[in-house]
Amino acid sequence: IAVDINVDFGNGDVRKGVTADMSLAGLLARIDASEKDRNKVISITMEDGTRLKGIVKAYSTLGTHIQFTEVDDAATQVILGLLKKTSEHDEKIAGLGTELAADLGRVLESGLRNQEFSEDDLFNTRYEPIPDTDPKQFMTPYIPFTDRNFTPLQEAMLNKDEHIVFAAGVDTNGYLPTHNKVYSQPQRPGEPAWNMGNCRNRRIFDDRAGLMAGRNTKPHLLQTYFRDMGDSVVFMKECDVPIMVNGKQWGNLRIGYKS
Structure with a gap:
């Protein structure tokens, strides 16, 4: 699932990226990040305005691995819709x-x-x-x-x-x-x-x-x-x-x- 996102690392540090995979548990994204960003708490805004909260769990050659910590009902429906359309x-x-x-x-x-x-x-x-x-x-x-x-x-x-x-x-x-x-x-x-x-x-x-x-x-x-x-x-x-x-x-x- 490729979705444009803005990732807010706090203190005005907002980075643009694109998702490579997504589920209700988290996502893999291509953003400007590295190992030093591990365990940082972040806010994610998807291209349609959907907002999610998460934590950076790992960084690899595939991209940045983010675990969601807060997904409300509206965001859940958006993600499920994306998964269905993609399938x-x-x-x-x-x-x-x-x-x-x-x-x-x-x-x-x-x-x-x-x-x-x-x-x-x-x-x-x-x-x-x-x-x-x-x-x-x-x-x-x-x-x-x-x-x-x-x-x-x-x-x-x-x-x-x-x-x-x-x-x-x-x-x-x-x-x-x-x-x-x-x-x-x-x-x-x-x-x-x-x-x-x-x-x-x-x-x-x-x-x-x-x-x-x-x-x-x-x-x-x-x-x-x-x-x-x-x-x-x-x-x-x-x-x-x-x-x-x-x-x-x-x-x-x-x-x-x-x-």
Whole structure:
């Protein structure tokens, strides 16, 4: 659940932030805080004016963990409403993802049948580094095929819900061959920060979120994280759905979306 908040630490120290998760017990937020703020009593004002009181319990790479100490009836109803709305939206995204993952699997099966590439090409881990790329990009034998056949399907997904930011298939190692057009720009030499946000195809995303996505075996996996775009960090929700090829898992479809 992403909600803009103002957090009052007292003595005029008010900091802006955004929530990453929320329940009736507390929330996780991205705000300018650190370990020195642990155990501080705070007041929180949500973007709709709802007020809550809490205490800073911990600080981690995920954000600031806040435990509520006072939640009145009105605030309870607001939080329950947000949770319900979020759950319904997550279910919608999971349904869309299930359909697209099946389509991508069928596309890869057709490529194998038509000998566009071999099964070894598809499932091996021999990624060929592309010279002079930063962040490093890699080629595989099946990329010309996925560029032609994944692209229209993945681009269409962006128009199925206004909150969807990206939709792309990855293998079990987090390798993303063909991304959405907006994230598939040619790299700019000497500009790694720009490349990080705009040249995300041909990349191996082996961070925690990337590997959880690529190796997911559940019907769908929901996760939240902060997405490094080079010159900014963006809070992201994600739904990951397995991509099966002739009964064997190739990877997962990753759908990133805003809450």
